[in-house]
Amino acid sequence: MSNFFVSSIGKKFVMSVTGMFLILFLIVHLTVNSMIIIDDTGALFNKAAHFMATNPIIKIIEPILAIGVILHILFASLITLQNQLKRDINYPGLRRYKKYDTCASTNWQSRNMYILGTVILTFLVIHLINFFWKIRYTGSPLLEQPTILSSEIKNVYALVTTRFTTWWYVLIYVIGAVALGLHLYHGVWSAFQTLGWSNRKWRKILNVIGVIISVILGGGFAFIPLFVFIKSII
Amino acid sequence: MKLTLKIWRQNSPKEKGAFKTYILDDASQDMTFLEMLDALNEKLIAENEDPVAFDHDCREGICGSCGMIINGRPHGPGKEITTCQLNMKAFKDGDTIVIEPWRAKPFPVIKDLIVDRSAFDKIMEAGGFINTDVGSAPEANTYPIKTHKAEEAFEAASCIGCGACVAACKNSSAMLFVAAKVSQYALLPQGKVESLQRAWNMIMKMDELGFGSCTNTGACEAECPKGISLAHIARLNNEFIKSGFNKLFADKH
Numbered sequence: 001m002s003n004f005f006v007s008s009i010g011k012k013f014v015m016s017v018t019g020m021f022l023i024l025f026l027i028v029h030l031t032v033n034s035m036i037i038i039d040d041t042g043a044l045f046n047k048a049a050h051f052m053a054t055n056p057i058i059k060i061i062e063p064i065l066a067i068g069v070i071l072h073i074l075f076a077s078l079i080t081l082q083n084q085l086k087r088d089i090n091y092p093g094l095r096r097y098k099k100y101d102t103c104a105s106t107n108w109q110s111r112n113m114y115i116l117g118t119v120i121l122t123f124l125v126i127h128l129i130n131f132f133w134k135i136r137y138t139g140s141p142l143l144e145q146p147t148i149l150s151s152e153i154k155n156v157y158a159l160v161t162t163r164f165t166t167w168w169y170v171l172i173y174v175i176g177a178v179a180l181g182l183h184l185y186h187g188v189w190s191a192f193q194t195l196g197w198s199n200r201k202w203r204k205i206l207n208v209i210g211v212i213i214s215v216i217l218g219g220g221f222a223f224i225p226l227f228v229f230i231k232s233i234i
Numbered sequence: 235m236k237l238t239l240k241i242w243r244q245n246s247p248k249e250k251g252a253f254k255t256y257i258l259d260d261a262s263q264d265m266t267f268l269e270m271l272d273a274l275n276e277k278l279i280a281e282n283e284d285p286v287a288f289d290h291d292c293r294e295g296i297c298g299s300c301g302m303i304i305n306g307r308p309h310g311p312g313k314e315i316t317t318c319q320l321n322m323k324a325f326k327d328g329d330t331i332v333i334e335p336w337r338a339k340p341f342p343v344i345k346d347l348i349v350d351r352s353a354f355d356k357i358m359e360a361g362g363f364i365n366t367d368v369g370s371a372p373e374a375n376t377y378p379i380k381t382h383k384a385e386e387a388f389e390a391a392s393c394i395g396c397g398a399c400v401a402a403c404k405n406s407s408a409m410l411f412v413a414a415k416v417s418q419y420a421l422l423p424q425g426k427v428e429s430l431q432r433a434w435n436m437i438m439k440m441d442e443l444g445f446g447s448c449t450n451t452g453a454c455e456a457e458c459p460k461g462i463s464l465a466h467i468a469r470l471n472n473e474f475i476k477s478g479f480n481k482l483f484a485d486k487h
Contacts, residue, residue: 196472
């Protein structure tokens with residue numbers, strides 16, 4: 001069995017399982033974020049953020065999530081590196097041979113999952129520094145702004161809505177969200193295919209589900225910062 | 235019609251190769267692609283030059299011998315055809331055609347457009363077989379098989395092992411080939427006995443021989459001359475993961 005995770009399909013199995021888990025996390029995250037739009041007093045979002053920060057189940061899931069992200073990145077790097085080595089072939093007489101592009105038969109995002117992943121990772125680091133790190137560790141005067149709720153509850157709404165008044169910051173979020181959408185466009189179906197949970201009929205259904213998930217998550221995460229930004233300038 | 239041909243010439247696996255340009259004046263649209271290459275070779279022989287070496291056998295699309303990358307596509311333009319089924323009607327007067335061998339690490343060039351595809355044979359030896367009683371043919375209705383399963387298995391069995399999937403894949407993965415070979419047995423009762431070993435052994439061999447992994451782009455399916463579906467790769471993944479869990483939990487395997 002130890003060979004399983006060394007094999008080509010075994011490594012993809014890890015990508016698939018961690019990827020599916022991360023999608024579940026993103027759905028929860030977007031649900032919490034949507035409170036920003038639903039209630040413009042910020043009370044609902046602050047309550048939801050407080051619940052997510054203090055709930056014991058979330059405390060257990062958090063390290064699993066971190067491990068999931070790390071495994072997804074590690075295995076993606078390993079697979080991409082190994083495949084790159086098999087891709088560029090040093091044929092005698094040909095300086096560097098890059099396999100020709102099969103643009104006509106494959107879609108761009110399926111060929112560039114690692115690049116899209118790198119964009120998402122860069123975004124994730126920026127995102128964590130500005131929100132997660134401040135809320136959890138360093139704090140911010142914005143978080144201490146009074147809310148209509150109890151004084152224990154941090155005003156995460158104030159932090160988020162203030163941050164999204166800067167246009168270039170919003171742009172980073174939109175780029176991150178579009179990359180995520182494209183990543184999921186291929187990723188959702190691919191995860192099922194790798195686990196063997198696909199066939200002729202389900203391939204079509206899973207492709208549609210993949211498009212729906214990518215539009216909802218990619219579009220949703222792009223929409224919220226834009227919504228806050230536009231609201232702040234009008 | 236007049237054609238400019240840029241063909242990969244390489245004398246042996248170790249020697250340096252390069253593209254060489256040839257002008258062919260008397261090609262006709264009535265020729266097949268391989269007949270056009272035959273015409274070029276006749277011209278080269280008449281000029282005392284070394285003819286271009288390429289693989290071919292049945293010339294009717296069922297043996298899997300022929301295979302070259304024509305203008306960047308395995309088996310050239312056209313859907314679900316092999317190189318020998320490619321007609322010169324696909325080209326017009328004055329065209330430049332770039333002809334290369336399959337490029338993949340496990341397929342070293344033997345000479346010019348011929349590559350060594352014995353890696354496929356090694357994968358087959360690792361698990362592409364069934365154990366069965368020898369003797370006279372069994373009664374045809376001994377094993378009832380549902381039509382859709384028989385058809386699915388037949389599609390998988392139509393793989394001719396040409397290697398276009400490997401040539402098309404950006405990762406040089408042989409997953410579509412292995413998937414077809416695993417699928418044709420996995421669906422039939424005769425193949426059940428070895429099913430827990432077959433996918434495992436064939437994939438381990440595939441990895442060992444230096445083929446890449448599948449990233450589900452679908453380039454193989456698009457270029458396969460037999461139109462073999464990615465659905466077979468899903469079945470292979472399923473069989474392999476089952477083998478993995480079986481190895482973990484079963485005391486004997």
